Amino acid sequence: MVKLDETLTMLKELTDAKGIPGNEREVREVMRKYIEPFADEITTDGLGSLIAKKVGKEGGPKIMVAGHLDEVGFMITQIGDKGFLRFQPVGGWWGQVMLAQRVTIVTRKGDVTGIIGSKPPHILSAEARKKPVEIKDMFIDIGASSREEATEWGIRPGDMVVPYFEFTVMNNEKMLLAKAWDNRIGCAIAIDVLRQLKGVDHPNVVYGVGNVQEEVGLRGAKTATYKIQPDIGFAVDVGIAGDTPGISEREAMSKMGKGPQVVVYDASLVAHKGLRDLVTDTADELNIPYQFESIPGGGTDAGSIHLTHNGVPAMAITIATRYIHSHAAMLHRDDYENAVKLIVEVIKRLDRETVDKITFE
Numbered sequence: 001m002v003k004l005d006e007t008l009t010m011l012k013e014l015t016d017a018k019g020i021p022g023n024e025r026e027v028r029e030v031m032r033k034y035i036e037p038f039a040d041e042i043t044t045d046g047l048g049s050l051i052a053k054k055v056g057k058e059g060g061p062k063i064m065v066a067g068h069l070d071e072v073g074f075m076i077t078q079i080g081d082k083g084f085l086r087f088q089p090v091g092g093w094w095g096q097v098m099l100a101q102r103v104t105i106v107t108r109k110g111d112v113t114g115i116i117g118s119k120p121p122h123i124l125s126a127e128a129r130k131k132p133v134e135i136k137d138m139f140i141d142i143g144a145s146s147r148e149e150a151t152e153w154g155i156r157p158g159d160m161v162v163p164y165f166e167f168t169v170m171n172n173e174k175m176l177l178a179k180a181w182d183n184r185i186g187c188a189i190a191i192d193v194l195r196q197l198k199g200v201d202h203p204n205v206v207y208g209v210g211n212v213q214e215e216v217g218l219r220g221a222k223t224a225t226y227k228i229q230p231d232i233g234f235a236v237d238v239g240i241a242g243d244t245p246g247i248s249e250r251e252a253m254s255k256m257g258k259g260p261q262v263v264v265y266d267a268s269l270v271a272h273k274g275l276r277d278l279v280t281d282t283a284d285e286l287n288i289p290y291q292f293e294s295i296p297g298g299g300t301d302a303g304s305i306h307l308t309h310n311g312v313p314a315m316a317i318t319i320a321t322r323y324i325h326s327h328a329a330m331l332h333r334d335d336y337e338n339a340v341k342l343i344v345e346v347i348k349r350l351d352r353e354t355v356d357k358i359t360f361e
Contacts, residue, residue, distance in 0.1 A: 002169040007192075008176075010034050012167035014187055015178035018106055020073035020090045021213040023160040024048055027069040031187050031210045038194040039208070049224040050210040054194050056202030061355040063347055064207045064230035064312075065193050066221060066301050067186020067237065068214035071179065072325050074161035076105065076140075079151065083144030085114065087161055091215030095135045097326040102164040103140060109154030113164070114140040163327040174257065174333045181329040183214065185319050185336060186236040192340040193347070203351035204231075214301050218268065221301035225308035231355050232275065232313055234343060235302035238331070239263065239293050239318030252293075254320040256332040259289030260339035263316040266295040268303020271315040274358035279315065279346055288342045293318065313358055317343065 004012060013034075019027035028050050036042060039052035050069070072091030079085055085105070098116050105112040117140070118133045140161065144150040165179040178184075190208035197206060207228050212220035214237075225233065239261040242252025254261050262279055264271045283290045306314035317339055322330045 002173055004169075008169065010191070011176065011178070011184070011188055014184035015167050015180045017180075017184075018104065018160065018162040019070055020075070020160050020162060021070040021216045023106070024069040024212045027184070027187070028210060031069065031191065035191045035194055035208055038191075038198045045220075045223045045227045047220050047223050048212045049220040051224060051228060052190075052194060052208040054197055054206045054208065056197065056200075056204050056206065058205070060204035061231040061350055061352055062205050062207065062228060063350055064209055064225065064228055064233040064305065065190050065343060066209035066211050066224065066233065066235055066305065067188070067190050068183045068211040068220065068301055069187060070213055070215050071162065071182065071184070072215050073163065074103065076155060076157050076159040076161060078157065079147045079155055080139070081147050083142065083146050083150045085140040085142065085150065085155065087140055089135060092325050093135065094325065095138070096132050098135065098138065099133060101327050103161050104164050105140070105142065105155060106160045106162065107154030107156065112142050112153055112155060114142040114161070117141045165328045170330070175330055176333055177328055177330045179328055181321050181331055182238045182324045185238060185321070185331060189236040189336065189339050189343065193343050196340060196344045197347065200348070202348050204347065206347055211301050218299065218301050218304035221304035222308055225305045225312065229309050230305075230312055232350060232358070233302060233305035235300040235305060235314065235316040236339065236343070237300045237316060237318045238321040238324050238329070240295060240324075241320040241322045243320075244322055254291045254293050256320050256322070256330070257334050258320070259291050260335055260342060261291050261293035261318040261320055263293050263295060263300070263318055266299050266303070266316065267297060268299025269306055269314065269316065272306070272313040272358070275313050275315050278349065278354070278358060279317070279342065282346050282349060283342055286345055288338055288345070290338075290342065291320070
């Protein structure tokens with residue numbers, strides 16, 4: 001078993017924490033614990049996004065570096081008379097990755113273990129066996145024999161359900177496997193950006209942010225950005241890794257371990273050209289590896305950040321990640337560390353003159 005260093009311990013606590021959209025308190029407390037030593041002030045907005053402020057130069061440009069606290073999961077909607085639970089996905093799920101997976105239901109009385117079930121294939125027709133089971137036909141089995149027993153254990157409609165998976169360092173110790181990389185890795189990047197700016201002169205005011213409710217429509221980013229009113233915004237999130245069998249470079253070019261992804265286009269944002277050029281020029285100057293990425297079928301909190309208040313020059317910097325929106329995803333530690341390094345170096349260059357030039361390009 002790999003001995004966890006300080007960084008791995010933080011990543012384990014962030015990813016093991018439970019928090020679907022609207023239920024981010026546990027994750028927020030973990031992020032607060034780790035970011036507080038490097039912040040001058042910590043606040044929240046009305047939806048619960050965490051905002052950690054670090055002043056380099058009082059009155060300097062405001063730079064927002066935002067991950068999101070929430071993970072995809074489920075919510076209990078009904079308790080059947082035999083104790084089986086019906087549920088609603090919260091965030092995007094592909095039904096094929098869900099069956100027979102262990103989950104944790106978080107109740108007022110404590111956590112309850114369950115497993116996602118469906119009608120067994122042995123009793124289906126040959127035609128039905130060829131089709132994926134639809135999410136609406138799945139249920140969660142907690143071993144209860146009745147609605148009354150499930151209720152006695154604390155189960156109520158509205159309870160949060162999260163995938164069960166423990167943080168794991170692979171045989172290749174650069175490869176890290178965990179639930180909720182989407183987007184606890186963004187929270188970790190925001191923490192480490194402030195950590196690396198501790199005691200460093202920089203010409204601005206930096207906000208390390210953990211937004212809520214990204215997975216249901218980039219919601220927390222709107223309120224947090226409105227509260228901060230930044231001059232520049234970075235969303236840090238996961239992206240698609242195109243290095244597994246069957247994926248062509250045309251579908252997804254990025255590879256794990258080859259550097260953070262500079263997202264030039266996604267369904268929520270066209271990256272700001274001036275900001276994109278500053279990021280890539282900085283990376284080229286310092287030999288920090290990076291990859292260009294476009295994701296026509298997804299979006300990040302940058303989509304909300306750039307449309308808030310008077311409009312904010314913004315872009316997404318992401319980490320190539322395998323198997324997102326499932327029980328466990330995998331990423332490469334070097335990509336995470338290079339993303340932190342790149343953002344810190346860009347922040348050092350974001351003085352008022354540079355920000356004004358970017359804004360009016």
